[in-house]
Amino acid sequence: MKRREFLQKGVIVVAGAAVAVSGVAVVGNAAEWTAGLKTLNPHEGQTLLKITRQIFPHDRLDDSDYIKVVQDLDAEGATVPATAKVLHDGVANLDRSTSSKFVTMSDDDQIAALKNIEDSQFFQKVHSTELVSLYNNHEVWKKLGYQGASYPIGGYLHHGFNDLNWLPEPPASASPKPA
Amino acid sequence: MTRFDFNDASVVVIIGSGAGGGTLANELCQKGFKVVLLEAGKRQSPATFRNDEWFAFNQLAWLDKRTTSGNWQIAKDFPNLPAWTCKTVGGTTVHWAGASLRFQEHEFKAKTTYSNVTGANLLDWPLTLAELEPFYAKAEFKMGVTRTNDIPGLPGNNNFKVMYNGATRAGYKTVHTGRMAINSRPRDDRSSCWQLGFCFQGCKSGAKWSTLYTEIPKAEATGKLDLRPQSRALQIQHDKQGKATGVLYADKEGKHVLQKARIVCVAGNSIESARLLLNSSSSTFPQGLANSSGQVGKNYMRHTTGSVYATFAKPVYMNRGTVMAGIVADESELNLKRGFAGGFEFETISLGLPFAAAFLKPGAWGRDYARLLDQYPNMAGMWIVGEDMPQETNAVTLHPTEKDEWGLPIPNVHYDDHPNDLAMRNYAYKRGADIYNAVGATQIVAVPPYPSTHNMGTCRMSENPRDGVCNKWGQTHDIKNLFISDGSQFTTSAGENPTLTIVTLAIRQADHIANESSKKNL
Secondary structure (H helix, E strand, C coil): CCCCHHHCCCCCCCCCCCCCCCCCCCCCCHHHHHHCCCCCCHHHHHHHHHHHHHHCCCCCCCHHHHHHHHHHHHHHHHHCHHHHHHHHHHHHHHHHCCCCCHHHCCHHHHHHHHHHCCCCHHHHHHHHHHHHHHHCCHHHHHHHCCCCCCHHHCCCCCCCCCCCCCCCCCCCCCCCCCC | CCCCCCCCCCCEEEECCCHHHHHHHHHHHHCCCCEEEECCCECCCCCCCCCCHHHHHHHHECCCCCEEECCCCHHHHCCCCCECCECECCHHHCCCCCECCCCCHHHHHHHHHHCCCCCCCCCCCCCCHHHHHHHHHHHHHHHCCCCCCCCCCCCCCHHHHHHHHHHHHCCCCCEECCCECECCCCECCECCCCCCCCHHHCCCCCCECCHHHCHHHHHHHCCCEEEECCCEEEEEEECCCCCEEEEEEECCCCCEEEEECCEEEECCHHHHHHHHHHHCCCCCCCCCCCCCCCCCCCCCECCEEEEEEEECCCCCCCCCCCCCCCEECHHHCCCHHHCCCCCEEEEECCCCHHHHHHHCCCCCCCHHHHHHHHCHHHEEEEEEEECCCCCCCCEEEEEEEEECCCCCEEEEEECCCCHHHHHHHHHHHHHHHHHHHCCCCCEEEEECCCCECCCECCCCECCCCCCCCECCCCEECCCCCEEECCHHHCCCCCCCCCHHHHHHHHHHHHHHHHHHHHCCCC
16 A cells, blocks of 8 residues: 555555656746646646645645646556546546636635535545645645754754743653753 | 574564564573564664655555444544554554553453443453563663653653643643653663654654664574564464464565464564464364454454644644653543543644644645644644553454455454543543643644554453453463464553553563473473
């Protein structure tokens, strides 16, 4: 079982592609990033970009952070045909089930449309992939204030493990001084 | 490297190299026994560990497919991952957080103490705290447990400061940085704690006790240990008289190998230990080995758990420093007035951002959840660990159709929360919220249980062979040279983290094996 699989409810899907940090350079221009997709067409890429932002909408994150998630989905789709089909069908169904294309809808309508399909294989695939891909991205860590590995600095012993100063210090009987 | 012949029937074969198996291996080697230690996983080291949650999860966790059933939330949130344990040399002692608390006297007498809890298959242990105390002392010395043996406590981190101030304001009295098998001073050729914050991912400083770099190398130094990583036990074999004769396993090339043995000790953690006995059924033992009671796999316990996280107006950085940095012990005392049997501890816990996202609200999405994660630096957390009720229907069973890569049925883990478990968890959520509200929490999140790291009871000890699988020494009632050496032998779960008691029982079991061997009873 690979890392994302246990996050997908009910079924085990064998994923071939390693995700998390995609090697593809992210560029700001929409046309340029969608042109680099292997499986998804530009419309599918743009739709998934909107979806991934609605799933975990952090104002502090940039489109480039979500584009990496779409690139990870695309990379898996390029090697796992079943994933490609889930993604193609998922976007098509989402557009078909509403009066306008998903990307042109208001935030509220997009959220409502996603709520309707949250138990679908498509939504679960995007959600479980994004859960790992987005929150394992070191750029995202910086923006959300997670410091990651401490071994390179010798741990937090001399780097703020007990620097909280908005509460009184516990007594030494409860919390002895460091050696 | 010591290698014993496959046909050497004078060796003790131990299956699993974690708290039980790794400790037992060293204790027996020190006494001169020849030991073959089978471990399903690979051998890592502090040098190969990484401060990276997903990487470490893939490197260390037991990820073979399992199924779940029952009304526990795990079956919904993580249907194929009932347990978060390890497949690596050192077993789950690579992943554990280090909390080392003795069980209390009344917890060895759960049936007597709690009397009749409807639906619970309670039983008193066939031993007492007094009998275990000398062995607890040996285990604490071996593991270097803080606040024992004149070893100072660890310094508290930010997460502990929040717990301490909140808990004392909420009226709790016994709040400190715990009894931890993590060096607060250099000891036993291992460094003191660097406050890395990645206890769960394998301790890169080596300050946390793990059989990987304590018991196992000490056993290897005797020349009596033949450690075989990537060796997957498939079946325990026996002779016509019903004595265990050896273990069939798949080696790292997948080749089936039979290692003969004079004694077999099972320490594969509660799911795999029970599964191995069930998968070893034969014409003599059609319901599985050591299962005349029918209790193998039954009474599965995983502790009543859950977590309480809270956000604050100012930063905490719970990720900095030891994961279990402190404890509130007041609720662990015997007190039947709270509306449930058994006690529990609060212990600080922390998750990095990747696992916080995965575990705080499994399956959640949308604006509210993103807002919660936006506050990651301002978050504090604590874990609930409490006694759960054994139920005969909570069980590890063999899956009727699904097989693993060796053609053996995979395990299904069935668990229904007992009303007592729910009452305790709800009480603990409420009191946990009181602690954080006392220091100005802006949001409280009651988090459902993670996949279980504490797995117990599936081969339980009993005075009467009718009620359980093994006796007070972990020796199975049915097969005298077959031992249970892990948390499976727990009669009840008690309210404390299990590792110290597993190590204690392993030290004691080694003495028993040596005594019985010298008397020619084994």
